[in-house]
Amino acid sequence: MIYSDLILNERNWDNLLTAFRTGRLHHALLFHGPSGTGKSAHAIELAATLNCKDSTSSNPCGLCPSCKKVRSFQHGNVRLVLPFPRKTNLDKNSPSIKALTDADLTSLQEQMKTMGMKPYFKIALNNANTILINSIRDLKNELYLSPPDAGGRIVLILDAEYLCIPNATSANALLKILEEPPEKTYFILVTSRSDLMLETILSRCQKIYFPALPEDAIESFLVDEGESPLDAHLIARLSEGNMHLARNFQGMVPQLYENVKTILNAVFTKQPDLWIKFHKEVSRLKQSGRIEMDYFFRTGIFAFRDLLFLAETGNTENVVFVDNLQKYQSVLEKFPQSNWAECIQLMEDALSFIRANGYLPLVINAMLMDMGKVLKGDEVKRFSLQY
């Protein structure tokens, strides 16, 4: 195998190998499912399998020249397509690589190197917000030439939902060649947001779903990386089978507990300075990047989930923030009327409002006030952006 530490999705992998062995591998595959499940790593493994020179085992050997080239992204048969920063003055016929600055190029090279080593790495260029139509045109010019190597040619489209963002130009440009590619050419589209993609693209692909990783697997993965078992347990639960998240949460456990404290204190005690602390924290996180803020809300939502589960089932096995159990008990006694499910939804709504650039102090205050009502068992009218 190319990656030694990849958590293999046995079922999908066996299915793909069976299809490959019987010569029935579809020319257009769509790997979809939540992010951080190793979809692109599986795609790279498949690319290696198609080109591996060692025929003794069905898995790629990881040692032959071909596998080594795949690992370092130097194989002529493996073509990578990525979202690039948009550039308005890009000529129709110029290659897509011209959209990158020198700094982007070096960072891309670095990131590709890391990706060859680490299975759960995600390549992200600065301001990369679309897959350029030039990338697709490049692809077409290239694919109709004969492949540089025997074996199968693989086109790997990462973050494929960007084919359709901001408009579906690139997706449409891909349609014809995706339906009828030249011989021995295989497309693998990797996406965590298949709902954003065109129906015409989806209908041309075989869809292979990668479910969230089992929490136990993440737990042992983290323990192998040197995390303490208790922390690993918490992170595995909190990341919901998403390895990207788990990686980011590593070493953050005290901070996570601190987040929960900030949120719960603001909700349960009506002191103005705690509200202000909450609000300041969110605005600080929002400025330092959207992802940080998402993590903050995620911890809050999980804390309420703990409360919901405790209140509804009385069962402690599902509790994520184990150290908080005592606090939870006292809270549950204090607010027996509370509707915890509603709290979760209020928090989720607030997050979506902030993401839609709602006025932050207003959103936070409205959320906290509504929660105050919900805690007393009153109904609140929910406004949400979605429906």
Add this chain to the structure above:
Amino acid sequence: MSYQVLSRKFRPQRFEDVIGQIHVSRTLKNAIKLDRVAHGYIFSGPRGVGKTTTARILSKAINCNELQDYNPCGGCASCKSITEGRNIDVLEIDGASNRGIDDIRDLRENAKYPPTSGKYRVYIIDEVHMLTKEAFNALLKTLEEPPPFVVFILATTDPHKVPLTILSRTQKFDFKRISMADIIGQLELILKSENFDYDEDCLKLIALKADGGLRDALSMLDQIIAFTESRIDMETVMSVLGMVQQSIFLELLDYLFINEKGNVLRLLETTLSSGIAISDFMNGFNEFIRNCMVFAAGGDNTIRIDESTQHWLDERNERIGVVDLMRILDMSLKFETGLKYLQHPRIGLETLLLKIASMDPSVEISNLLQQLSQSSLTELSPVKPVKKFLETKLNVDVTPKTETVSEPSVSLKEVSNPVANTSDLSVEIIQSNWNQFLEQLESVSVKLSHLLEDSQVLSFEKNIVKIQIPARTNGFKIKSLEKDSRTVERVLKTHFKQAIKVKYLADGSGENGGQLEKKTKIKGVEEHPLSLYLIEKFEGELIR
């Protein structure tokens, strides 16, 4: 030759083989028969229904010398070269990658030259909706009056993105979604010719999931064949397509109704961790609840739900009504629409299920009606639809002519409105009907009903009703009410069937009372922790 997927391998080569689109293929064949082939066609329809395929067949048919029943022969040099995509007279252009005006200019240049071998030069522009505006306009003249040997076939999934000027210059053919029966037939045909064993029910499942697109169905079939190696049965189909077994949903429904929340969560956990996407789960759940609902309502739905579910529903016939299922479906459908915007979909789903589990069982409407008919009439508030009816009636009332026309409505109204029968009104009746009256008033004037919101009916004498307005800002309120008192009187008349005059009274304490209240309010503000905090923080003072 590497493996060709089923949808390419079984791409139809004759008009008859394009299933589900008889209206198109018959028209085209007749056009060939009568030698009335138009110079421009546009094929539109959803994905995977045969647009590109028909375009290719048509281009072969008009160039073939040995037509067989107006189908291309498939054997002559022209047909063969078109099938292999190397005929220089039939150009298949990808409209999405060659979308600029320069591409169209090239095309126009080329269109001047007569075909090298066959009768026609055919331009198939696939995904034509992606052409730029300039490119479309550059095409207009050529498309309207091309040289006699040129035929344009445009194919698109989004005809609304194609300008009207293009559409009006071409013959438009709308391709339909393919019916389930047709898809099943085609799948059967292919499985037989490929020599695979299969269960009949599987095909139904695939056809259902394909949603009218044959290519979708064939992709799925391909996947199932490739991943199984053996006989195609229900279980493999479900696991490949990511569907949930009905028995699991039944178990879940059972837990939901007996309110075993721990088990609900456990079942959800095991189902999701077996590799089911949340969207697929929701989709299946809604489908299941819908089918149960149809069954419980007495619809013939024995095909879609299995025997154990039917049995389960029959057993609980008394306790679980259509209304319960409807409420579940209402919640879960709402959830499904918002699902893709959720940041934490799994927690959302857990919350939804717990909410459903803690729902109170509904009461059958018939029981409710029975209870109501036993209770006294005056407590009965008008039933919703009747109220609607009254509202519309009210609008009609403004013009006196139509009043006689709606005679049957009067009897209905008399039954519904308890006030109507009693000719002598009293304060009590007005008071008890006050809220209904306000609702009716709201349909005429929102402002007035709002002004009267906190009011109280004091007395009713000699057809004059006295209304008390609460102290707060009553001077302004009374003024605005008096301005429109005719409207209020008119609505009073239609509601209570009697001419009534109104008189507004300020609250007993009058202006003084208002000021008093204000004072106590200010005191409240002074002592409020937030304002104390503010004063302390900003070192300020309270001015007023």
